[in-house]
Amino acid sequence: MVDSLHHQRVLILDFGSQTTQLIARRVRESHVYCEIHPFNMTPEKIKDFQPKGLILSGSPSSVHDAAAPLVDPEIYTLGVPVLGICYGMQLMAHQLGGTVEKATRREYGPAQIDIDHPGDIFTDIDPQGSRVWMSHGDRILKLPPGFETMAHSDNSPEAAMGNAKRNFYGVQFHPEVAHTPCGKDILENFLFRICGCRPVWTMQSFVESQIEAVRNKVGDDRVICALSGGVDSSVVAVLLHKAIGQKLHCIFVNNGLLRKGEAETVQRVFRDHFEINLTYVDASAEFLDRLHSVIDPEQKRKIIGNLFIEVFEREAAKIGGARYLAQGTLYPDVIESVSFKGPSAVIKTHHNVGGLPARMKMELIEPLRELFKDEVRLVGRELGLPERIIMRHPFPGPGLAIRLLGALTGPDLEILREADSIIQEEIEACGWYEHVWQAFAVLLPIRSVGVMGDERTYDQVIALRAVESVDAMTADWARLPYDVLARISNRIINEVKGVNRVVYDISSKPPSTIEWE
């Protein structure tokens, strides 16, 4: 990272709030680099990080809990400005000599604050009736010495507090969520006025610094990259190509479970347009063979994951002599999450390239490991990747195999692929592509009766799945207009031989999942 970026960063200490990542995204959107670390990061490590400011996140805990997450009080002596958000504010009050009152009931939802102390973090914010989002149990009864009330609401006499001498501030509400319209300004006031940050974190500066870092690291060695056609691996490939040119070798494995036209697009974009060294392997026959008569979805995933590694290793060996393996790991995978949420249950195993590095004894290059998904898209744009790839919906590694319920056959895959392609076309044509998280076809393992012309048919059923989501953890079915649904259904039944019925999946996640398998 170039020097100027390094010295302009903010540290977010995570106490387990669901919105901690949102805080980080808001800070980055304001062009300030930040990282999330667990609340118990030692003062030594914090000093090494050299933050211009510290943000304490919210938490599901109460400072009165026996096992409440606390920070080492030494962090208040480092001379670094601090902003406490919700629990973060209560924690500051608790540790700096104030009193926090145990809640009798939670305050959750919209509220209005009146600002008692304009200026500082409230510079240029409407002093009366600003809308904010509250979500807290406890509240502050007595401010710590040296602090004054900066804002109040009907329910929270201390909706914000500040100690301008020490540059310590706290807000009871959540400035990071969209329901707090002035939240971005409050955060920016903290970053720029209180911490003195400069807005130097841009994707252009990121690209420049990464290119330099990759060049220095790779030297005369070679790098192999598994290209999937998804946003992350595409951005990695183009970024590395910019940095090291022909020392990068990409491998694209066609597992026979891709969408219509995908293999061709990848070759056209990466080999023809970007002139990247690309090995295209058509392993579809091998995959279909291994999957023959496999019904269990987890079994399918395992087979596909393992065979992918086998094929990839084989091709990498042909290229030979590469020291590094490039991977599109993103920041959310890197953040050491605070385990208040309990062990999250593994519902579906996701086999992508996870097993590769250990098996291949290669060193990893992960140029995107500091980025959130929206930043990866910006980098893609900066690098001139086509919009179609940048805005592409996620597509599961095991591809169509987990959308064809039951055993896979070549003809059924073709039916699914055709139906899916109609869905893609129509969702794009009606302008809904950007609004939905994913939209796709599922081929059901049943037949139903229909009538075409004078003929009775007994054909297959396609389920249309289209969901809205922000992170795939929860999702709701998209309220697609009836005429779009009608067009998709008509086209599939008329154009895809073997299908006589289309149904729309109106289940949310949870309790359903996005994919059917």
Ligand code: XMP
């Ligand atoms: P579910 O079905 O669990 O899916 O609601 C959540 C998100 O994950 C994707 N998904 C997968 N991605 N390998 C992947 O790379 C997989 O095995 C896999 N299974 C589900 C799914 O498309 C959705 O975006």
